[in-house]
Amino acid sequence: MSSKLNKKLKTKRKSQYVNKNMSDFRNELLSHATNNFSDQISDFSETSLGGMLLDFAAIVGDSISFYIEQQVKELSYETSTNSENIVKHLKNAGIKSNNRSPSSVNVTFFIEVNSVEENGKKVPKKEVLPVVRKNTIVSERSVEFTLIEDVDFSHGYDIEPGDEDDDGNIISYILSKKGLCISGNSVTENHTFSEDNNNSFLFYELENENVTDIISIIDSDLNEYYEVDYLSQSTIYKKVEFSNDTYFEILPAIYRFARETNFSNGKTMLRFGNGDGKVLKDNILDNPEDILLPIRQSDYFQSKSLDPNMLIKSNSLGVSPQGSTISIRYRYGGGLDHNVQEGTIDSVIKQFMTFPNVDNIDNFVEEINDIRLSLDVINEENAVGGSNGLKIEELKTLIPNAMKTQSRIITHEDLIGRIYSMPTNFGKINKVAAIDNPYSNGSKDLYVICKDINNFYVPASDAIKLNLSKYLNEFRLIGDNFNILDVPVYNFGIKVEIRVGEGNDIDSVIDDVLFRIIEDMRFDSLQIGEALNTNDLVKLVLGVDGVVSIITRQQNMIVSKNSTNEFFDEDEDITLTYNNNFFNPISDYDEGFIYPDPGGIFEMRYTANDIEIIAN
Numbered sequence: 135m136s137s138k139l140n141k142k143l144k145t146k147r148k149s150q151y152v153n154k155n156m157s158d159f160r161n162e163l164l165s166h167a168t169n170n171f172s173d174q175i176s177d178f179s180e181t182s183l184g185g186m187l188l189d190f191a192a193i194v195g196d197s198i199s200f201y202i203e204q205q206v207k208e209l210s211y212e213t214s215t216n217s218e219n220i221v222k223h224l225k226n227a228g229i230k231s232n233n234r235s236p237s238s239v240n241v242t243f244f245i246e247v248n249s250v251e252e253n254g255k256k257v258p259k260k261e262v263l264p265v266v267r268k269n270t271i272v273s274e275r276s277v278e279f280t281l282i283e284d285v286d287f288s289h290g291y292d293i294e295p296g297d298e299d300d301d302g303n304i305i306s307y308i309l310s311k312k313g314l315c316i317s318g319n320s321v322t323e324n325h326t327f328s329e330d331n332n333n334s335f336l337f338y339e340l341e342n343e344n345v346t347d348i349i350s351i352i353d354s355d356l357n358e359y360y361e362v363d364y365l366s367q368s369t370i371y372k373k374v375e376f377s378n379d380t381y382f383e384i385l386p387a388i389y390r391f392a393r394e395t396n397f398s399n400g401k402t403m404l405r406f407g408n409g410d411g412k413v414l415k416d417n418i419l420d421n422p423e424d425i426l427l428p429i430r431q432s433d434y435f436q437s438k439s440l441d442p443n444m445l446i447k448s449n450s451l452g453v454s455p456q457g458s459t460i461s462i463r464y465r466y467g468g469g470l471d472h473n474v475q476e477g478t479i480d481s482v483i484k485q486f487m488t489f490p491n492v493d494n495i496d497n498f499v500e501e502i503n504d505i506r507l508s509l510d511v512i513n514e515e516n517a518v519g520g521s522n523g524l525k526i527e528e529l530k531t532l533i534p535n536a537m538k539t540q541s542r543i544i545t546h547e548d549l550i551g552r553i554y555s556m557p558t559n560f561g562k563i564n565k566v567a568a569i570d571n572p573y574s575n576g577s578k579d580l581y582v583i584c585k586d587i588n589n590f591y592v593p594a595s596d597a598i599k600l601n602l603s604k605y606l607n608e609f610r611l612i613g614d615n616f617n618i619l620d621v622p623v624y625n626f627g628i629k630v631e632i633r634v635g636e637g638n639d640i641d642s643v644i645d646d647v648l649f650r651i652i653e654d655m656r657f658d659s660l661q662i663g664e665a666l667n668t669n670d671l672v673k674l675v676l677g678v679d680g681v682v683s684i685i686t687r688q689q690n691m692i693v694s695k696n697s698t699n700e701f702f703d704e705d706e707d708i709t710l711t712y713n714n715n716f717f718n719p720i721s722d723y724d725e726g727f728i729y730p731d732p733g734g735i736f737e738m739r740y741t742a743n744d745i746e747i748i749a750n
Contacts, residue, residue: 154199160192211533220526221397227536231395232529233344233402234468236317237520239513241272241479243285244310246296246508248501258307260491262501263287267486272315272511274478279315279517280465287311288491315479317520318346318467329457335365336406336454340464343400344523347465351391351404353458360387365407365451371605381597384604390452397526404462407452472520479513543609553582556605561598564591565621565735567662576613581662581733583621591737593620621662622734625695625712626719627744630675631685634749638680644747646678651745657738666692666736669726685750692719692728695744703743710740 164178167188178184207213211223243266247258266285271278287309296306325338351359360370370387394403487506492498524532543549546568553566564585571577582602586592594602599618606616628651634643654674660666668688675684695712702709715734722728730736738744 154195156192156196159195159199160188163188163191163195211530214530217398217526220530223533224397224526224529227533229529229532229536230393231402232397232523232525233346233395233400234523235519235521236346236465236468237472237474237517238314238316239279239474239479239515239517240312241279241281241315241511241513242310242312244308244508244510244512245287245505246306246308247287247505248306249296249304256304258293258309259501260288262489262498262505263309263491264487264489264502264505266313266509267488269320269484270486271320271483272479273481273483274474277317277467277472277474278319278483279317279479280320281313281315283314285311285313316347316465317472317517318465320349320463320465322461322463324459324461326459327454327456335408335451336456337394337403338460338462339396339401339403340462340466342464342466344468345393345402345464345466346468348393348404349463349465351460351462353389353455353460355458357389357453357458359389359391359406359455359460362387362390362392365390365392365405369608381601384608388453389455397529400523402464406455409451409453410456468520469522470520472517474513474517476513476516479511479517482509482511485509541609542611543606543614544611548609549578549580549606552606552609553580553602556602561594561601563594563598563602565662567621567733569663569733571617574615577615577617579617579619579733581619581621583623583662583735590739591621591623591735594618619733622715622731623713623737624715624717624730624734625737625739625744626666626717627693627695627738627746628671628691629686629693629746629748630671630691631748631750632675633682633685634680635682640749643678643680644749647675647681647747648745650674650678652741657736657741660736662733662735663730664736665727665729667727668692668723672726688726689720689723694719695739710743712739713737 167175167178167184175184178188180189208216208219211220211227214220214223245264247262249256250259251257264287266281266287268281268284270281272281273279291309291311293310294308295304296308297304299305319342321342323341327336327338348361353359362368362370367390368386369384370390372383372385374381374383390407392405394405395401396403485506487509489495489498489502492502495502540548543552549568550566553563556563562584563582565583567581569579569581571579580602582594582599583591584594584598602618603616610616630647632643632647634640651671651674655671668691671691672684672688675681694717696716697712697714700709700711717728717730717734719728
């Protein structure tokens with residue numbers, strides 16, 4: 135072989151696993167031929183017949199070595215380059231989709247309702263207050279949004295006067311209330327499976343790309359199929375509403391399906407179980423004799439590994455929809471262009487409205503029609519959350535973190551993450567803290583708190599606590615115990631007296647100080663157990679142009695607010711209320727920090743009234 139070709143092959147690649155290149159193979163072959171075949175071939179120079187045979191054999195070895203190296207590289211997601219192998223690594227890591235994500239936004243719904251006189255005061259007519267049902271569709275010019283929760287106007291609405299008669303009496307009210315909406319188009323597909331599935335796992339690929347949510351799957355026998363992460367998952371959480379509270383039940387998912395994504399074209403495939411549904415077994419001890427037990431006659435035995443799945447067996451991985459027609463309703467779409475601006479969602483495409491308080495609808499036909507026609511919407515904030523799908527190479531970067539996830543609560547981070555990831559249908563936990571119980575090594579005290587419609591902290595309801603208890607029970611280790619406790623809320627204010635330098639406008643300096651405190655201190659992000667930092671407060675105030683010094687002592691800057699500080703704000707026409715809890719900022723002060731009681735949280739309710747800046 136020429137020296138130029140040999141040099142080219144050397145620089146073409148470097149062996150990594152076999153650790154040999156073509157020259158190494160040729161040298162070994164030359165040594166072997168010289169030692170064993172010197173009596174038959176004595177000339178192994180590059181221009182000889184022996185040299186040609188050595189080059190041929192070295193090329194074969196080099197090619198096989200290259201192939202082995204490529205195969206070994208494909209075994210690791212870090213070095214894999216083949217798209218099919220990368221997809222396998224993604225699935226092994228539990229990454230299920232690269233579809234676009236939808237955006238979400240709180241949309242304000244408006245209705246106009248007639249007024250009636252009650253106890254000498256005009257109020258909205260309660261009998262005709264409606265419920266705008268989920269699946270109502272509203273729209274921006276090019277993007278549809280679907281309401282995913284009922285908007286019940288029987289309580290919690292904002293109100294303002296509507297029409298008035300000639301005497302100035304209010305004859306109607308405009309009621310408004312917000313509901314969470316998700317972007318995307320909703321469609322329904324039907325598919326019929328044959329009678330014979332040959333004991334296989336039937337599947338169906340949806341027609342549209344970027345499927346974001348499977349709303350429902352119902353077969354011709356009215357059986358509802360539930361989505362599970364894997365077909366081996368046999369239970370789901372079922373939403374139950376009772377007395378204005380939302381609970382969940384853990385139910386067996388006999389009819390179930392798993393969702394799979396084709397990473398190459400963005401299509402979604404639904405995979406069903408293979409059972410016939412004639413005999414359903416759940417948590418049945420199949421055959422104790424299948425378990426390997428110690429021999430009775432022997433006076434010793436070695437330790438054995440036990441697979442708990444041998445004790446509990448299921449007949450199948452879900453009932454197959456063979457011979458049935460399934461109706462699939464799902465939502466698809468998403469992307470950055472779904473993050474529409476505020477004020478752009480202004481039309482109702484399809485409305486679902488009920489009137490649960492009306493006994494005889496025939497007596498209110500005209501009034502109900504007027505309410506339906508009055509339904510209007512607007513989004514007072516930008517829609518957020520929409521994003522484009524990731525490419526295969528971008529998805530590879532998610533694999534390390536995905537491989538660390540688990541379906542058990544092991545670490546402190548697992549516990550907090552599970553609580554925050556509880557489905558919002560069963561209650562939204564706003565803040566949580568986990569603290570070791572001082573009286574039990576195996577217990578943790580979970581402090582949880584929620585927010586009301588006014589964005590104020592309120593204790594979690596009994597329904598939410600019960601839901602959280604059931605939810606955590608599915609993931610906790612057998613010896614873990616959690617005590618779910620309420621969080622004491624401590625309202626506070628700020629009072630600071632400053633000295634303003636000569637030549638500065640006092641009102642402007644006060645406004646600048648107020649703005650800096652509200653924007654930079656971010657009291658809304660205070661966590662459970664987190665202290666108020668007056669050191670940062672001092673630095674922030676002194677950093678405002680025009681402030682020469684702070685007159686107020688540092689331990690006197692924080693003021694406790696409680697129910698005794700309630701007052702009526704004439705400008706806003708509301709009563710400003712506070713919690714009953716009291717704390718002493720002076721006695722709790724420690725080197726610039728003021729700490730709440732264990733499990734407590736600080737809350738500033740009214741920034742416009744609770745921050746007082748005095749200047750001289």
